[in-house]
Amino acid sequence: MALLEVQGVGKTFGALRALDGVDVSVRANTFHGLIGPNGSGKSTLLKAIAGAHLADDGTITFDGSDITKMRAADRARRGLSLKFQITAVLPELSVYDNLLLSIQADEPVWALVRSRSRGEAHDRVMDALERFRLADRADDLAGELSHGLQQWLEIAMALMRRPKLLLLDEPTGGMSPEERRATGELLMPIKADCALVIVEHDLDFIKDICDHLTVLDQGRVLDDGTVAEIEASPKVQEVYTTRV
């Protein structure tokens, strides 16, 4: 059974039909890429899954539950985690506190008032800082980090909650080739614990890490399959050679 099942999802903004009957299925512990030309609906689909936009029609099922009309906070509590396209770290908090904030969301309010999990969370925060090569910057404000480090911090924040499904919107945007390679290295170990849906323009990056690809074009699914199948698809080749 698929971890995430998107069936016939549509979304309209004014006169623009951003998504039109989109079907996507994501299995647990797989990396699933969403690719397509600019304006094809990739980010909109990711936001519809995360709850930033509510789908106008269709259904989204996650881990056996219908989440189509669920609020973003409730989806997050069920194990969905999103990294925004534009980095959304909390710039006036320290790097350490950004991670602590992401880790403690499931704590009851009274436990937060009493700061009961501060000690327990410490080791997990420190591990994440080491893993994402941020340990030396732990006490710096997140807003003082370079763009690339902010991207890593945000991925780390998204992973801190131990999600079942991580949604990444252009995680390597603005990074150098070396930084992209390092990002791939950071992502690969998480496959044992969670599935990943990733929107990315860098096709080499996405081919390196993904098991499965869905190609969107003008709000519809153009093709869907393994990396090899998509690479051999004439429909996809046509879109990428004529319009990208």
Place this chain on the structure above:
Amino acid sequence: MADIAQSGPKIARRPTRVIPIVEAVLLALLIAMPLLVSDFLTVIITRMIILAMLAISFDLCWGYSGIMTFGQALYFGMAGYVVALLANKTGFVQFWGVIPIGMATGLLAALFIGWFLLLGKRTPEIIFVALGTLTASYAAERMVAGWQWVGAGNGMSVFDFLKIGDYELEPGIVFYYIAAAILVLVYLASRYLVRSQFGLVLAGMRQNEERLAFFGYKVQVFKALVFCFAGMIAGLSGALYAYHEGFIGPGSMGIVLSTYAVLYGLFGGAGTLLGPIIGVIAIESISFTLSDLDAVKSFWPVVLGVILLVVVAYKPTGLLGFVLSQRERIGTFGIGTARRDANPRKSDDGAA
């Protein structure tokens, strides 16, 4: 490794912390003041101490939670009326009952208002909450001003003194120290809250509310909780005020006092808890001095208004902002990295 990771270890910055110094100075003043000034001024300063609690309640809402409340006087005044009615109708004036009743009144009133304004399906806009709280405060003021049972426009006098056992708490040095002790407790409880992991959520909320929803936080619930806690503090303040002044009137729950609460917070420095206390001291002292100066006696509120406008417009972080850095104002919330340095197993040897 990637160049973004090659930032190198930084030398820890240890800037002087201003907050403990300001806390110590204010506490010393609080303890020494009645010994240095006349009985008359002790009563005036007691009123400032009581209003400082109202100002802290505003700061919890706006400075820490992004709730622009223009109606804090509603909880203050409502609690004042309830304890005044209890005193006048039943003769109940015991401190240990009056204070919790004032707090409960403020809490319940804030719960009622917060339910409508904050707990909707969507996170409300700042302006919606500002107008909603302003309207509630204005409506309550008009309502009591026309209600004979609570004295209508004349308000209610509280003829009895607050009592601890058989001891009557007249306005004066004993009342001063009790009010001061309560202010210290209110400050410490508020500080504990805003520096806890709960406070970290508030700090995150102020910077990016939407982001917090994607972590799974129900932002409105956090706002409503702070709003109720602040209402409880305003209620406590109002109960003390009614007994200290021996009077409670419609103006004590209306928009003028609500606006003063906003000004205390913004003038002193919102988001600091200490700023509102400084704001009350500064505004009330300036008002007290100007109203007694022959040169400006007839138009002193205009002079006060100009001073407030200049500070709020040119120093949005308020008076405390002149000495307090933004970093210290926001603070840190975790254990910090000291433990990592003490325990190298996770940091440098790759054992993690």
